[in-house]
Amino acid sequence: MIIVISKRWLLLAAAACCIAFLGSTAFLESQIAKPVFSASEAAALTVVLDPGHGGEDGGAVSPDGVEESGLNLEIALRLQELLRFSGVKTQMTRIADVSIHQEEARTIQEKKASDLRQRVEIVNGIPGAMLLSIHQNSLPSSVVTYGAQAFWNQQAGAERLAVSIQDALNQAINTHRAKEAKPIASTIYLMRQITAPGVLVECGFLSNPEETLRLQQAGHQCRLAVAITAGFFKGLSEGNES
Numbered sequence: 741m742i743i744v745i746s747k748r749w750l751l752l753a754a755a756a757c758c759i760a761f762l763g764s765t766a767f768l769e770s771q772i773a774k775p776v777f778s779a780s781e782a783a784a785l786t787v788v789l790d791p792g793h794g795g796e797d798g799g800a801v802s803p804d805g806v807e808e809s810g811l812n813l814e815i816a817l818r819l820q821e822l823l824r825f826s827g828v829k830t831q832m833t834r835i836a837d838v839s840i841h842q843e844e845a846r847t848i849q850e851k852k853a854s855d856l857r858q859r860v861e862i863v864n865g866i867p868g869a870m871l872l873s874i875h876q877n878s879l880p881s882s883v884v885t886y887g888a889q890a891f892w893n894q895q896a897g898a899e900r901l902a903v904s905i906q907d908a909l910n911q912a913i914n915t916h917r918a919k920e921a922k923p924i925a926s927t928i929y930l931m932r933q934i935t936a937p938g939v940l941v942e943c944g945f946l947s948n949p950e951e952t953l954r955l956q957q958a959g960h961q962c963r964l965a966v967a968i969t970a971g972f973f974k975g976l977s978e979g980n981e982s
């Protein structure tokens with residue numbers, strides 16, 4: 741049995757994510773392939789959705805005080821809706837503005853380290869997992885810099901998914917300035933420690949006031965979620981063809 745991700749199906753998913761968002765239709769039309777993965781593959785896969793930071797660790801902060809952690813959660817929850825609607829199992833690393841550290845952690849540094857270890861345990865404890873980690877960027881030295889960028893970890897299959905997600909993001913989000921998917925820096929603990937393929941998406945720049953406004957809008961968050969979902973499915977299907 742083959743699950744067909746039809747244009748109509750993902751359009752319905754987009755509607756479920758955000759009924760007001762209509763700009764994705766032309767984009768999806770160009771993205772969605774025919775059969776993309778078998779039912780057994782879909783059943784075996786769990787996408788771990790990881791909204792970066794949380795609790796005392798707000799992550800990057802815009803000049804007017806918008807914290808990365810809240811945007812990460814909102815976008816990850818939209819992704820969860822889309823992926824579940826498409827029949828993919830998901831697991832969130834957090835579903836509220838919290839750090840998931842263990843009780844014995846006391847200092848902020850200990851809590852952050854414990855939180856990251858817990859996230860690694862979640863991913864590595866799920867057979868057939870893949871990680872989608874959602875973050876926001878910041879580059880105060882260049883406030884005009886904007887756009888979404890995907891990074892892959894060293895596990896097999898991650899690069900293909902990141903490149904495909906980047907391609908979708910370039911069409912839907914980075915319309916005037918394409919970005920290139922890149923390998924993640926080895927200093928990023930979660931991406932280095934997991935044994936599953938991982939893609940980290942920096943959805944936009946909180947150092948850019950205009951993009952910070954967009955990132956808070958439901959329509960833009962939906963556009964990001966739809967692009968990441970479409971790129972994910974396309975990357976998966978390309979893997980099956982090779």
Ligand SMILES: [Zn+2]
Pocket residue numbers: 792793799800808875876
């Ligand atoms: Zn971050």
